[in-house]
Amino acid sequence: SQTIHQWPATLVQPVGSPLSLECTVEGTSNPNLYWYRQAAGRGLQLLFYSVGIGQISSEVPQNLSASRPQDRQFILSSKKLLLSDSGFYLCAWRPTYYEQYFGPGTRLTVT
Amino acid sequence: DQQVKQNSPSLSVQEGRISILNCDYTNSMFDYFLWYKKYPAEGPTFLISISSIKDKNEDGRFTVFLNKSAKHLSLHIVPSQPGDSAVYFCAASAGFGNEKLTFGTGTRLTIIP
Numbered sequence: 001s002q003t004i005h006q007w008p009a010t011l012v013q014p015v016g017s018p019l020s021l022e023c024t025v026e027g028t029s030n031p032n033l034y035w036y037r038q039a040a041g042r043g044l045q046l047l048f049y050s051v052g053i054g055q056i057s058s059e060v061p062q063n064l065s066a067s068r069p070q071d072r073q074f075i076l077s078s079k080k081l082l083l084s085d086s087g088f089y090l091c092a093w094r095p096t097y098y099e100q101y102f103g104p105g106t107r108l109t110v111t
Numbered sequence: 112d113q114q115v116k117q118n119s120p121s122l123s124v125q126e127g128r129i130s131i132l133n134c135d136y137t138n139s140m141f142d143y144f145l146w147y148k149k150y151p152a153e154g155p156t157f158l159i160s161i162s163s164i165k166d167k168n169e170d171g172r173f174t175v176f177l178n179k180s181a182k183h184l185s186l187h188i189v190p191s192q193p194g195d196s197a198v199y200f201c202a203a204s205a206g207f208g209n210e211k212l213t214f215g216t217g218t219r220l221t222i223i224p
Contacts, residue, residue: 092154098145100212105152
């Protein structure tokens with residue numbers, strides 16, 4: 001069966017520090033991968049998605065970036081965090097059709 | 112522009128009664144709709160979906176209804192149980208092969224024992 005992992009589970013970082021969040025999927029190949037953010041009291045905002053290695057589509061211009069160095073690995077990065085980057089970051093994958101399946105999430109607090 | 116709207120941020124329902132969560136959309140290209148359930152500090156879990164060629168889909172206690180002319184869908188949970196207390200998101204997709212889902216802002220459902 002397929003499993004999606006995210007780490008770390010929680011992270012507290014100062015403003016201006018770098019960020020790296022990692023997501024990996026097991027048990028499947030060539031999945032579509034997605035990064036979402038849920039800010040406090042808000043819905044799910046799609047940040048990036050990838051349909052293959054090295055292919056990244058950005059949905060929202062911001063100081064975040066994403067990379068997909070391997071088929072089942074998706075990384076969310078920032079060179080300098082802002083206070084507004086605080087939120088709950090979710091990675092998701094999609095097998096074939098429409099449903100997306102989410103990881104456990106990372107709670108990021110920028111102080 | 113919010114293409115998928117959940118106008119009720121919260122809903123409280125007595126245990127054993129029916130919970131009805133509503134969702135409206137504006138994009139006529141949406142042809143597949145999904146409901147997700149989310150507990151705090153966890154990722155959303157997929158609940159149930161419906162294609163635009165149908166107007167109803169059932170899975171156990173969960174039923175989703177789609178009214179294409181009104182661009183409205185609803186999720187019915189019956190009977191409601193305490194474990195159903197969570198935030199529910201509806202989502203929509205425009206066409207097979209479209210890579211993205213558009214999510215609503217969520218409705219927090221609280222089941223009162």
